[in-house]
Amino acid sequence: MAPPATSCRSPTPTTGSNWSGRSATGRRTSPLTLGHGSNVIASDTGHEGTVAVMNTRGITVKRVNDDTVAATVQAGHPLADLVQWATAEHLAGIECLAGIPGTVGAAPVQNAGAYGQQVSDALDHLTAWDWDMGRLRTLPAQACRLRHRDSRFKNDPCRWTILTATFHLTRSPAAPITYQPLADELGVHVGARLPVAEVTAAVLANRHRCGLLLDPHGSDARQAGSVFLNPPVSAAQAARWSAAGCPVHTDSDGQLRASAGWLLEHTGYRPGYKIADGIRCSERRTLTLTAHDGATATGFALALSELSVQVEIATGIKLRPEPTLVGAWA
Numbered sequence: 001m002a003p004p005a006t007s008c009r010s011p012t013p014t015t016g017s018n019w020s021g022r023s024a025t026g027r028r029t030s031p032l033t034l035g036h037g038s039n040v041i042a043s044d045t046g047h048e049g050t051v052a053v054m055n056t057r058g059i060t061v062k063r064v065n066d067d068t069v070a071a072t073v074q075a076g077h078p079l080a081d082l083v084q085w086a087t088a089e090h091l092a093g094i095e096c097l098a099g100i101p102g103t104v105g106a107a108p109v110q111n112a113g114a115y116g117q118q119v120s121d122a123l124d125h126l127t128a129w130d131w132d133m134g135r136l137r138t139l140p141a142q143a144c145r146l147r148h149r150d151s152r153f154k155n156d157p158c159r160w161t162i163l164t165a166t167f168h169l170t171r172s173p174a175a176p177i178t179y180q181p182l183a184d185e186l187g188v189h190v191g192a193r194l195p196v197a198e199v200t201a202a203v204l205a206n207r208h209r210c211g212l213l214l215d216p217h218g219s220d221a222r223q224a225g226s227v228f229l230n231p232p233v234s235a236a237q238a239a240r241w242s243a244a245g246c247p248v249h250t251d252s253d254g255q256l257r258a259s260a261g262w263l264l265e266h267t268g269y270r271p272g273y274k275i276a277d278g279i280r281c282s283e284r285r286t287l288t289l290t291a292h293d294g295a296t297a298t299g300f301a302l303a304l305s306e307l308s309v310q311v312e313i314a315t316g317i318k319l320r321p322e323p324t325l326v327g328a329w330a
């Protein structure tokens with residue numbers, strides 16, 4: 001759900017070396033960088049300033065050793081196409097990211113992940129234009145501060161335009177399955193290792209069944225995916241709510257997290273529930289809000305806040321929106 005902008009550029013260079021980052025008045029400016037806009041909610045008045053939409057594409061492969069290749073991918077390359085390519089090449093490391101919409105350049109921003117795997121598992125380094133320093137930077141994965149759905153880019157959005165991402169992928173079976181629903185889908189135990197193509201197919205089948213695949217022509221087409229992150233909970237909250245049936249898991253940073261979807265349903269929301277004019281829970285899953293005729297971005301943001309308040313009243317747990325709000329908000 002991307003914004004109207006006062007100007008829009010589609011950068012082509014991968015080095016960024018001709019990006020002065022200065023406006024006509026000589027002031028340093030930075031654009032709002034977007035990929036496919038699948039994880040942003042733009043204000044009704046749009047964005048005051050330049051929006052750079054990443055359309056760069058391509059994958060360059062270099063041998064690291066007998067088992068490992070380094071795949072350097074342009075920021076505008078669709079993540080789904082990258083996973084499809086890796087699957088066809090029998091390269092493991094990103095197979096569980098199948099079906100996540102958006103671009104490769106946006107994937108490190110919230111350390112995109114699903115089914116027990118995330119960008120940080122395979123990212124080696126990336127290149128980015130640093131608008132503060134006015135130069136191209138190469139950042140090793142460690143310097144990206146990738147955490148659960150978080151990174152230094154998410155916390156400092158105007159500073160960076162990610163240009164390429166380099167993943168280390170291995171010629172091997174897929175990484176061990178760590179996520180129980182995926183193990184169930186495959187009919188194996190957690191820890192099993194299977195061919196990459198089998199895992200990718202199972203992830204896509206499970207996403208399809210759970211309403212997690214974006215259908216651009218379906219009734220849920222206007223959406224930004226899950227609207228809340230699974231909230232961090234204390235050990236006491238985890239014990240209390242898992243006893244009530246709430247799925248609780250430990251994320252890759254060791255933090256206990258409760259299921260945001262379960263908390264919404266416990267509070268009374270259901271798939272298809274109408275929250276405001278033109279805004280309702282997806283027909284397939286409560287955690288996805290969809291926009292229809294009559295919806296406004298302001299209404300969407302108010303709906304998020306209403307849901308969050310009601311869940312906090314019912315459970316004492318605070319939900320934080322996952323999509324990024326861009327533009328001016330009253």
Ligand SMILES: Cc1cc2nc3c(=O)[nH]c(=O)nc-3n(C[C@H](O)[C@H](O)[C@H](O)COP(=O)(O)OP(=O)(O)OC[C@H]3O[C@@H](n4cnc5c(N)ncnc54)[C@H](O)[C@@H]3O)c2cc1C
Nearest residue numbers: 035036037038039102103105106112113114161162224225
């Ligand atoms: C149906 C659906 C399912 C989803 N499932 C998942 C999932 O399973 N796991 C998951 O993690 N996410 C999921 N998402 C969220 C979303 O797909 C990811 O966050 C994705 O990485 C966003 O890519 P994009 O190109 O659309 O980014 P955009 O929405 O365009 O941008 C997202 C953020 O990244 C910034 N950004 C984008 N490109 C760059 C760049 N090149 N340099 C610097 N900053 C940039 C933007 O400014 C913005 O803050 C889902 C979304 C939908 C709609």
